[in-house]
Amino acid sequence: MDTTKxxxxxxxxxxxxxxxxAETPVLSALFRDDDDLMAAVKAARAKGxxxxxxxxxxxxxGLDKAMGLxxxxxxxAAFMYGALGLSTAIAITYYMMIVDWPQNIGGKPSFTWALNxxxxxxxxxxxxxxxxxxxxxxxxxxxxxxxxxxxxxxPDPRTTDDHxxxxxxxxxDRAPLEALMKQNGAIELH
Amino acid sequence: MHYEAPVREPLVLGNKSYHDVTVEVxxxxxxxxxxxxxxxxxxxxxxxxxxxxxILYTIGYGIGTWGLNKTVxxxxxxxxxxxxxxxxxxxxxxxxxxxxxxxxxxxxxNRSAEAMTIFSVIQAALFPGIHMGRIWLxxxxxxxxxxxxxxxxxxxxxxxxxxxxxxTYFSVSLVFWYTGLIPDFAMLRDRAVRPVQKHIYGILSFxxxxxxxxxxxxxxxSLVLAGLATPLVLSVHTIVSMDFATSVIPGWHTTIFPPYFxxxxxxxxxxxxxTLLIIMRKMFKMEHYITIQHIEMMNIIIMVTGSIVGxxxxxxxxxxxxxxxxxxxxxxxxxxxxxxxxxxxxxxxxNVFSPQFMWFKKLRTNLIFTFIISIVVNIGxxxxxxxxxxxxxxxxxxxxxxxxxxxxxxxxxxxxxxIGFFFVLFLLYARTFPVIAQAELKTILKSSGEEQKKHxxxxxxxx
Numbered sequence: 330m331d332t333t334k335x336x337x338x339x340x341x342x343x344x345x346x347x348x349x350x351a352e353t354p355v356l357s358a359l360f361r362d363d364d365d366l367m368a369a370v371k372a373a374r375a376k377g378x379x380x381x382x383x384x385x386x387x388x389x390x391g392l393d394k395a396m397g398l399x400x401x402x403x404x405x406a407a408f409m410y411g412a413l414g415l416s417t418a419i420a421i422t423y424y425m426m427i428v429d430w431p432q433n434i435g436g437k438p439s440f441t442w443a444l445n446x447x448x449x450x451x452x453x454x455x456x457x458x459x460x461x462x463x464x465x466x467x468x469x470x471x472x473x474x475x476x477x478x479x480x481x482x483x484p485d486p487r488t489t490d491d492h493x494x495x496x497x498x499x500x501x502d503r504a505p506l507e508a509l510m511k512q513n514g515a516i517e518l519h
Numbered sequence: 520m521h522y523e524a525p526v527r528e529p530l531v532l533g534n535k536s537y538h539d540v541t542v543e544v545x546x547x548x549x550x551x552x553x554x555x556x557x558x559x560x561x562x563x564x565x566x567x568x569x570x571x572x573x574i575l576y577t578i579g580y581g582i583g584t585w586g587l588n589k590t591v592x593x594x595x596x597x598x599x600x601x602x603x604x605x606x607x608x609x610x611x612x613x614x615x616x617x618x619x620x621x622x623x624x625x626x627x628x629n630r631s632a633e634a635m636t637i638f639s640v641i642q643a644a645l646f647p648g649i650h651m652g653r654i655w656l657x658x659x660x661x662x663x664x665x666x667x668x669x670x671x672x673x674x675x676x677x678x679x680x681x682x683x684x685x686x687t688y689f690s691v692s693l694v695f696w697y698t699g700l701i702p703d704f705a706m707l708r709d710r711a712v713r714p715v716q717k718h719i720y721g722i723l724s725f726x727x728x729x730x731x732x733x734x735x736x737x738x739x740x741s742l743v744l745a746g747l748a749t750p751l752v753l754s755v756h757t758i759v760s761m762d763f764a765t766s767v768i769p770g771w772h773t774t775i776f777p778p779y780f781x782x783x784x785x786x787x788x789x790x791x792x793x794t795l796l797i798i799m800r801k802m803f804k805m806e807h808y809i810t811i812q813h814i815e816m817m818n819i820i821i822m823v824t825g826s827i828v829g830x831x832x833x834x835x836x837x838x839x840x841x842x843x844x845x846x847x848x849x850x851x852x853x854x855x856x857x858x859x860x861x862x863x864x865x866x867x868x869x870n871v872f873s874p875q876f877m878w879f880k881k882l883r884t885n886l887i888f889t890f891i892i893s894i895v896v897n898i899g900x901x902x903x904x905x906x907x908x909x910x911x912x913x914x915x916x917x918x919x920x921x922x923x924x925x926x927x928x929x930x931x932x933x934x935x936x937x938i939g940f941f942f943v944l945f946l947l948y949a950r951t952f953p954v955i956a957q958a959e960l961k962t963i964l965k966s967s968g969e970e971q972k973k974h975x976x977x978x979x980x981x982x
Contacts, residue, residue: 363965382730382731383730383731384728384729384730384731385729385731385734386537386541386702386706386729386958386961387702387729387734387958387959387961387962388734388735388737388738388958388962389731389734389962390962392731392734393731393732393734393735396731398731398732398735400735401732401735401736401739403736403739403740403743404739404742404743407743407747411747421662422674425662425671425672425674426671426673426674426675429671430670430671432673434673434675434676435675437675445675448674448675449674449675451677451680451683451684451754451758451761452674452679452680452683454750454754455680455683455684455687455751455754456683456687458687458691458747458750458751459683459686459687459690459691461743461747462690462691462694462695462744462747462748463690463691463694465740465743465744466694466698466740466744469698469736469737469740470725472736473730473732473733473736474726475701475725475726475727476725476726477722477723477725478721478722478725478726479725479726480726481705481708481709481721481724481726481727481728482726482727482728482729482730483705483709483727483728483729483730486709486710487709488709488728488729489702489705489706489708489709489710489727489729490537490538490541490706490709490710491536491537491538491541
């Protein structure tokens with residue numbers, strides 16, 4: 330993989346990856362089956378190796394836990410975005426309907442926001458959802474370094490089809506790690 | 520690996536490897552379309568262009584070109600609007616509600632159902648837009664400062680709630696769909712041979728590489744989006760129904776409208792999914808992925824929601840009688856026996872009677888029968904909206920202003936034009952997008968593939 334290009338692209342993920350690769354050499358092992366990949370991850374971790382990255386064509390159930398990844402906090406972010414959306418909706422309905430130009434519309438009380446609030450429930454709900462969904466997806470793109478035309482992050486194009494690539498940090502001698510990967514069904518080592 | 524009970528029918532037929540799934544999903548994109556695609560596309564394009572011409576004519580001359588009159592101020596336009604929004608609901612139901620319920624059979628059909636949602640909401644949004652008459656002032660529906668000082672939009676109005684509901688629904692459905700598409704676009708990018716194709720799918724795939732952390736976030740995002748889209752989809756048709764229910768027109772002013780509209784929306788949406796998928800699975804030979812079991816499941820949903828709609832119709836009649844309000848009673852008597860009796864009984868036949876055939880397994884697993892019923896249901900659901908809107912309006916409180924509504928050629932052309940536009944979008948999608956969520960489908964291949972399941976049961980037998 331051309332690491333210099335990645336840095337030019339400016340993706341945080343790619344930079345971190347490039348810097349990381351420069352520090353610790355990694356062994357890339359290619360698998361044909363997700364069960365083999367899982368076995369290899371568990372075996373490598375049991376032997377004290379660190380998994381640098383895994384590239385898979387689909388979400389492999391339990392892989393994040395096996396690799397020791399922390400749980401994602403994106404749902405918490407979504408909750409906060411939703412709270413922001415709700416506050417925005419309260420602010421605009423209060424300002425526009427109560428403060429700036431109160432009107433008697435269909436006899437609905439416009440003296441205080443609380444009295445008029447039942448008529449605003451649909452707006453409060455929709456803006457909550459709007460903010461939560463859109464800002465969460467933006468967060469997802471930014472955190473993953475995804476953007477239109479971004480350079481493919483997977484080093485091997487086969488990993489979006491039916492191959493599974495595991496990058497394990499080499500600790501000391503390369504040979505025992507290679508043997509361990511082969512033992513667990515790796516078909517190619519780089 | 521998870522195991523699945525052997526009594527469960529396999530969701531993916533044949534002996535498929537991960538690579539087979541890739542190849543078969545990419546095939547419609549990488550090969551020339553069949554002749555049937557070209558025929559369908561040409562007809563849709565002609566209808567679409569005819570519709571565009573008539574929309575431009577309407578914008579140029581005003582909505583006097585439609586059949587509306589002083590008494591019936593809403594007719595085909597709002598009927599079509601509600602019909603199209605309703606159709607969209609099945610897509611979200613399949614992708615969001617069935618995800619929350621962990622229904623794995625949604626995986627082969629969710630992508631196309633979501634595409635249907637987006638394309639039908641586009642058709643729906645067109646109608647209020649052109650009904651405004653001065654479409655260039657459409658920005659007035661948004662709460663933005665304007666040249667009249669601080670004349671704001673009216674947040675008390677259900678029509679404004681509609682603006683917020685439809686735009687939130689459309690945009691959230693779009694990002695939900697697109698997030699799911701990214702790994703599949705990456706798959707197409709990585710196997711594309713032609714440079715132009717590689718470049719386009721490279722842009723569309725946002726550089727996705729399938730890293731473990733990214734998949735972890737991807738699954739969480741999908742789950743949260745499903746959790747948000749589920750109440751959202753229910754809110755959208757609820758709010759659409761409030762356009763009617765918060766008014767004081769007999770026949771509209773009823774509290775049953777929100778659940779009744781939502782059930783009807785799901786009902787018609789699933790019928791449209793059937794229409795589209797039965798054509799698509801044949802055209803692109805997807806029979807191993809979109810199986811008879813999928814068709815049967817959807818037919819069961821059509822049967823259940825159709826019956827709910829039937830209960831709603833009967834409840835409406837009962838409440839009209841029980842209320843003792845003579846205007847309300849007359850509105851319903853007029854629906855069933857007045858000059859528009861044929862519309863009412865078409866609705867009853869298509870929506871309440873026809874789905875009852877789905878009680879029979881032989882009929883609900885028959886493709887041709889399903890296809891016919893799916894079209895009948897959508898005709899019925901169009902009539903439902905026509906009945907609610909036109910028959911409630913055409914005889915108002917003053918008998919001197921009683922009148923009938925007749926569509927003009929412009930009304931008809933715009934309606935057929937949106938059907939053309941919808942199919943143009945869907946047919947283009949079917950040729951250029953991965954029509955099956957292949958990354959997601961690969962996760963269930965080992966547990967729900969036909970050959971893999973056989974292997975498990977043999978394996979279990981030995982122990």
